[in-house]
Amino acid sequence: xxxxxxxxxxxxxxxxxxxxxxxxALTDDKNWDVPVSERAAIAExxxxxLLNL
Amino acid sequence: MDNKTLHEQRKQDxxxxxxxxxxxxxxxxxxxxxxxxSYAKVKVKDALKSDEAFVDAYVKFTEYIYGDCVTFPGIFVxxxxxxxxxxxQNRVAHDGYTVEHVQASYMxxxxxxxxxxxxxxxxxxxxxPRKYPFLFDGxxxxxxxxxxxxFEGAVDVFGVKNGLVEKAFEERFGIxxxxxxxxxxxxxxxxxxxxFRGFAGTLTDLRRRPQEVKAAAxxxxxxxxxxxxxxxxxxxxxxxxxxxxxxxxxxQYEELYWPxxxxxxxxxxxxxxxxxxxxxxxxxxxxxxxxxxPKDSTILMIDDDxxxxxxxxxxxxxxxxxxxxxxxxxxxSKETCIDYTKxxxxxxxxxxxxxxxxxxxxxxxxxxxxxxxxxxxxxxxxGKY
Numbered sequence: 001x002x003x004x005x006x007x008x009x010x011x012x013x014x015x016x017x018x019x020x021x022x023x024x025a026l027t028d029d030k031n032w033d034v035p036v037s038e039r040a041a042i043a044e045x046x047x048x049x050l051l052n053l
Numbered sequence: 054m055d056n057k058t059l060h061e062q063r064k065q066d067x068x069x070x071x072x073x074x075x076x077x078x079x080x081x082x083x084x085x086x087x088x089x090x091s092y093a094k095v096k097v098k099d100a101l102k103s104d105e106a107f108v109d110a111y112v113k114f115t116e117y118i119y120g121d122c123v124t125f126p127g128i129f130v131x132x133x134x135x136x137x138x139x140x141x142q143n144r145v146a147h148d149g150y151t152v153e154h155v156q157a158s159y160m161x162x163x164x165x166x167x168x169x170x171x172x173x174x175x176x177x178x179x180x181x182p183r184k185y186p187f188l189f190d191g192x193x194x195x196x197x198x199x200x201x202x203x204f205e206g207a208v209d210v211f212g213v214k215n216g217l218v219e220k221a222f223e224e225r226f227g228i229x230x231x232x233x234x235x236x237x238x239x240x241x242x243x244x245x246x247x248x249f250r251g252f253a254g255t256l257t258d259l260r261r262r263p264q265e266v267k268a269a270a271x272x273x274x275x276x277x278x279x280x281x282x283x284x285x286x287x288x289x290x291x292x293x294x295x296x297x298x299x300x301x302x303x304x305q306y307e308e309l310y311w312p313x314x315x316x317x318x319x320x321x322x323x324x325x326x327x328x329x330x331x332x333x334x335x336x337x338x339x340x341x342x343x344x345x346x347p348k349d350s351t352i353l354m355i356d357d358d359x360x361x362x363x364x365x366x367x368x369x370x371x372x373x374x375x376x377x378x379x380x381x382x383x384x385x386s387k388e389t390c391i392d393y394t395k396x397x398x399x400x401x402x403x404x405x406x407x408x409x410x411x412x413x414x415x416x417x418x419x420x421x422x423x424x425x426x427x428x429x430x431x432x433x434x435x436g437k438y
Binding site: 016018029032043044047048051053 | 131134135138141142143159173176177178180181184185188189190191193196197200201203204207247248277
């Protein structure tokens, strides 16, 4: 892959939600054709996927 | 010969050469990536519109370039996820073909105690709000929609489309996928480099706060690195794409990288499989570590190291994957490319333990060219034992 390096550090002290709030909202979502039983694990793995996206 | 028989013969040739036995011919490895779509003149965003379009565009280059086997089939960017989030480290470049990596690191140098205490909590509640503020600003519907798009983009590319390309290679052309999409060697120091502190941060931290880096690596090893217990077959091989070793001193490599690497190679060997490790950059200063693991446990993919020197130093103990240099292929005459390739085969092929490949993946339009096709056709003929 082409590699460029930049650093970026944005402070967000004013976040309203926590990731676990998003996890719950994703788990409760009524418009998603993923089995409810799998959603919590998906949300956990998504956190790491987002960091490396 | 039908494609099923051809596929099996090519797979057996790979298994022979990685055990330093003589195959029927030097296996010819296609180092494919998104650049192959340029041969079909179908850009990534258009290819992604349907499974059929993606597969047909992706495999079209095989009418031009000969190959027995491929590294990983498909593309390695979640472009839908990138677009849903509006930013990220990996994306398709403006030419429409090249996958580029633009590193962006969100962990501060004094935050190692937070990472060490609770890696998952640190990622979820500190780093993600910095990286994607919109997820946390109270608009839950928008955030959930974005998360779903990231997940579905990953499933579509990594789970469906890349799998269909692998199937098409096998069934239409008898081409073998050599590296597993399911098993992968992870390294805690590469995680710090890739996901937390980046290039500049990690290399600075290794000098200013080495004990914190060491402690963070130990925690990530325990909590995040797959110990590869699920490996249940000898093939396809288990790949690793390391990034930080080329920048480590031998002392740093031996202390912080090799202990974890050695454990995973030994685990893979105990399962009868092989570790296929990309030597990104130059590894000559640390490569003799691989003599500490069993003979024929490792396949080393050559990047910028001298293949002839590696053959002399490591050729009896490991399999070498590589030999061709994309810079030569792109910048030299066809005659120069063929002369160089002949020397590669003459010196690296005897005794097995060699798979022909390029040093870099085919990421861009310029990578797919007449010299590449000529070199691969030459090895197909000249590489017979």
